Amino acid sequence: MTSTESIVRDVATEDTPVVPATQAPPRTSDTPMIDRYGPVEKALLYAGAGLFLIFILMPFIEAGLVSLKPLSHLFSRPYNFFPENASFDAYVTMWQSVPLLGRYIANGLFIALVQTALALLLIVPASYALARFEFPGHGLILGGFLAVSMFSGAVLLIPLYRLMRTFGILNTYWAMIIPGTAFLLPTGIWLLRTYMLRIPRELEEAAWVDGAGRFYIFRRVVLPLAMPGVVVVALTAFITSFAQQFIFALTFNSKSELMPLSVGLFSFFGRQEVIWNELMAASITGIAPVLVMFVFLQRYLVAGMTAGAVKQ
């Protein structure tokens, strides 16, 4: 066989007059969708969106405002929605009222992170297998996952408690992490499987023809292409585990130093009264790290959810 050079030299001596990159086919319209509406339609759209936002955000706004009010003003009549002499005192005093608050916040994040990591470790290979390989029981497994995800964790509390006791892991982090992780799997697998189905099979076949093994293909071809999907699954898993750790933490753990924030907040419930302003301040402080993280990662979330064809 001739050397590669001579092989190809004549193939490409005359370059094909390919379309230069700058002359991309004109898009049907560069106008954003929103600019195609009239002013009245636009006003209605914004009003609708505003209504939704108020509905969803109202509790947060109220919580924020409550955290700024002195405790005595909270039960004043008539109730003032906006605080009169607002201060951030509650954000300082809460650390004294509940000394373990920092620990609670860290616990909550720790449990959610470990759950997410464990879940990903299981979800990624499982969804690839369920997307690509036909094996007996394939449909049954997928259907099973869907069915399981219809149960809420609360229904299974008692059997789970007995299970945890048998394994002797009550009152440990594992008691909160393991059941939480299990409930993350079905949604994650379904989400990521759908994403992986969109990766063209030909890419894997090409790699297979070029001599790559299954794991090599998975690592070098499939995983990088599935990354936006993996990020989406990781984010939803994290949100879910962060938001839903309450029930398992309340039931399977009674050690206060292991409590996540959602359970730890009960410390603000005194015998006589509830320190509402500090409670709200603690809640907001607790979700702040997650909130900040989302500001940076939400573009992945949007991109992953809407990502079109991987195929060119």
Add this chain to the structure above:
Amino acid sequence: MGQLTLSKLRKSFSNIEVIKTVDLDVEEGEFVVFVGPSGCGKSTLLRMIAGLEEATGGDIVISGKRVNELPPVKRGIAMVFQSYALYPHMSVFENIAFPLRVEKMNEADLNTKVNEAARVLQLDTRLKQKPGTLSGGQRQRVAIGRAIVREPKIFLFDEPLSNLDAALRAEMRIELTNLHKKLGATMIYVTHDQIEAMTMADRIVVLNFGEIAQVGSPLELYHKPANTFVASFIGNPKMNFLEVTCTGAGAAGVTVSLDGSGEAVIPVAPHEDLVGRTLTLGIRPEHVHLGSGDLELAFTPGVIERLGIHSVAYGTVGSSGENNFCGLFHGTAAIRDGRAATVGINAADCHLFDEDGQALERQIELSQADEALVDHTAA
């Protein structure tokens, strides 16, 4: 025995037979094109050779070794896919280097090889780009580059040009033919486009419903199609078929009578027992001419396409009004839609098929038809 031998190769997907007993020998260095309508099994056949589909029965032998159970890489083949199958997250360099990375080739050799391939494929300024920023033709070259660096024994192409526009396709055809000449490697090329088949192939394999309808050089298929399927598949516009009755057979050929047009002796090798039977007469549109001939037909064009160089007329012959007939005339032919014209055909241009659609062999020397077979040095 060729470099690639398929013997009694079969493939079925859950009781549906996609490939029914294919036997084929491919010589080293040949450019073989598999052609056929969609669903005829040509891609499946290629994927079986590649090792992407398992054979249900039969043997695939490459260089004297049965490779049925071997993975693609051990078969010494490289494949170029219809969608190019470039890895969108890797640069052009990494795409071309992929097979070498799999082999764990050392970095210096790898660089040399990839750069060499890229330079001659005129991709050297694009090595850092992602495939998404390339045009169709450039992506095609990256895919070819990835196949070339492995220096395979056999190249497999699965409809590689079908995603390109017509102009680019014509140029890539020439590039691929050049590539084949330079490489001297065996190439197997799947397409549904008969132009690609006719222009590039040393040999064409026409497939129909999972069976080989005919194997031959492009002009052999054109001049001596073995059956009505190949006759209508090769050639554009399609061959016309007319029902005729056999009235005699002899050394000079078979005498047929066409309703309302009289009789003619078609120079084909006769079978026994033909007289009295209904046969099918095939005539290519380009062999229909205005005026008289061995057989004359009254042709009424319905639609006329004027292409400048040619006029293609579709219409009816005779009084039946249902025969779809097509004629290819010169660009300024004096024909008008709706107005009957007399067209003639020469007996020597005609094909004749029996009731099963099998051709009666035409008595034509292929060297008369195929320039490649003419020995110019002798003159």
